[in-house]
Amino acid sequence: xxxxxxxxxxxxxxxxxxxxxxxxxxxxxxxxxxxxxxxxxxxxxxxxxxxxxxxxxxxxxxxxxxxxxxxxxxxxxxxxxxxxxxxxxxxxxxxxxxxxxxxxxxxxxxxxxxxxxxxxxxxxxxxxxxxxxxxxxxxxxxxxxxxxxxxxxxxxxxxxxxxxxxxxxxxxxxxxxxxxxxxxxxxxxxxxxxxxxxxxxxxxxxxxxxxxxxxxxxxxxxxxxxxxxxxxxxxxxxxxxxxxxxxxxxxxxxxxxxxxxxxxxxxxxxxxxxxxxxxxxxxxxxxxxxxxxxxxxxxxxxxxxxxxxxxxxxxxxxxxxxxxxxxxxxxxxxxxxxxxxxxxxxxxxxxxxxxxxxxxxxxxxxxxxxxxxxxxxxxxxxxxxxxxxxxxxxxxxxxxxxxxxxxxxxxxxxxxxxxxxxxxxxxxxxxxxxxxxxxxxxxxxxxxxxxxxxxxxxxxxxxxxxxxxxxxx
Amino acid sequence: xxxxxxxxxxxxxxxxxxxxxxxxxxxxxxxxxxxxxxxxxxxxxxxxxxxxxxxxxxxxxxxxxxxxxxxxxxxxxxxxxxxxxxxxxxxxxxx
Numbered sequence: 035x036x037x038x039x040x041x042x043x044x045x046x047x048x049x050x051x052x053x054x055x056x057x058x059x060x061x062x063x064x065x066x067x068x069x070x071x072x073x074x075x076x077x078x079x080x081x082x083x084x085x086x087x088x089x090x091x092x093x094x095x096x097x098x099x100x101x102x103x104x105x106x107x108x109x110x111x112x113x114x115x116x117x118x119x120x121x122x123x124x125x126x127x128x129x130x131x132x133x134x135x136x137x138x139x140x141x142x143x144x145x146x147x148x149x150x151x152x153x154x155x156x157x158x159x160x161x162x163x164x165x166x167x168x169x170x171x172x173x174x175x176x177x178x179x180x181x182x183x184x185x186x187x188x189x190x191x192x193x194x195x196x197x198x199x200x201x202x203x204x205x206x207x208x209x210x211x212x213x214x215x216x217x218x219x220x221x222x223x224x225x226x227x228x229x230x231x232x233x234x235x236x237x238x239x240x241x242x243x244x245x246x247x248x249x250x251x252x253x254x255x256x257x258x259x260x261x262x263x264x265x266x267x268x269x270x271x272x273x274x275x276x277x278x279x280x281x282x283x284x285x286x287x288x289x290x291x292x293x294x295x296x297x298x299x300x301x302x303x304x305x306x307x308x309x310x311x312x313x314x315x316x317x318x319x320x321x322x323x324x325x326x327x328x329x330x331x332x333x334x335x336x337x338x339x340x341x342x343x344x345x346x347x348x349x350x351x352x353x354x355x356x357x358x359x360x361x362x363x364x365x366x367x368x369x370x371x372x373x374x375x376x377x378x379x380x381x382x383x384x385x386x387x388x389x390x391x392x393x394x395x396x397x398x399x400x401x402x403x404x405x406x407x408x409x410x411x412x413x414x415x416x417x418x419x420x421x422x423x424x425x426x427x428x429x430x431x432x433x434x435x436x437x438x439x440x441x442x443x444x445x446x447x448x449x450x451x452x453x454x455x456x457x458x459x460x461x462x463x464x465x466x467x468x469x470x471x472x473x474x475x476x477x478x479x480x481x482x483x484x485x486x487x488x489x490x491x492x493x494x495x496x497x498x499x500x501x502x503x504x505x506x507x
Numbered sequence: 508x509x510x511x512x513x514x515x516x517x518x519x520x521x522x523x524x525x526x527x528x529x530x531x532x533x534x535x536x537x538x539x540x541x542x543x544x545x546x547x548x549x550x551x552x553x554x555x556x557x558x559x560x561x562x563x564x565x566x567x568x569x570x571x572x573x574x575x576x577x578x579x580x581x582x583x584x585x586x587x588x589x590x591x592x593x594x595x596x597x598x599x600x601x602x
Binding site: 368412417 | 549551
């Protein structure tokens, strides 16, 4: 039982060839088979999922089932689901029980999707390999000696190994697209503000986006259509009308596509990745698209901009963890100040501590202008430059990542080297534009390679149309 | 830019974190490395550029000012490490 898209699931349900109970059981079996080794799920809501499946089967019989009846979803452990734990893969929130449900999750539930469990990730979404979890690392289903990417590593592996049909993750600098590429699934970061973030634990508020990991563009479209759109609980969420993505016809237009010379010649890019890119580009040309080389002089400035701004915002967002209202409280304390300090120091892991310190530094008196404000200015330069390219071109393409998934523990010593694995994905995050990672194929070691396609803000429809129209070897 | 023990301790205090002496050296090295890396932005001329401070296209989002109580007292206290008589409890603040 493997379904490429929900559409096929629904057809089989409607024809009574299968039941929701059987679908849930199938994913539970996959979890039992893979999770003890891969560690993608931190908790599985087994009993609950079985009960819900029976209820939804009944609804199907009565003809009252929602648009997502039979869809089994995994959620990154950063999303709140009422009366369930949400730990952000951190000791800080190990026992935290959510009192609300995140808006995108609620919208899935309203259409009768079933949440099967919460998925491991890098602590507070800070990481690119899923090695920063307080509850153990996640392994790549294609090769368990490799990382799955991060921070939504568990969510990518969940879809990769069919433990769930789709996952909801979050993408701050590539945290959905990079693991999607490493695991051979589709990963979408929509336009900033497209999906409400109510109930998503905040890491860096001017970057954080809810993202979708799936096995097909069809599922990505359908899920985006259902979860996107304004939410009175998140005033940053866009009030723009959400198109009926899943109904939009495939347009076989010829597109103008830009690529950056700097990227295809970037240091550290794997031969297998650049070869696959070259093949893809010639096949796109053959299909009648116009490909042009464009200069992007900001490549080396993307990650420094990203790290200054996200660390600053993280240090502010994570100030709420004070051991008073919720979260871990250290008991070896003498007064209020030592309670704050010891609770935070012992509740957060090393990467989170490092980013809080860096963020505090770039916001501290005497350094704010030189670092934080400077990065905000560069962000404008990068955003304007990117938008200018996208006025002339429909898309910008690049590999999603410079290499395929790397070996576990191979990049844990030097933080900067780890940060570089997000090199190609941060541009869309800095500019706030939508981007998708599409599985292209595999390298000689059977490790997946992803193609990233970026487009202008709120042009997801065009992105999907393009992604569906071209076939890659 | 000099990142020394004193800087690290000052930052740690501002962030309400504790850096024990055995962790200082590694953190100083990490911070120096990261800061010299992000300093690369100095190569770009940004004179006359307004800092980009908001990413959402939405501004002035209003809603009616209606009192709502979506979470109960119990729900709000549920995750508290310590509470008493309906209040969060912390170590003594005043002697």
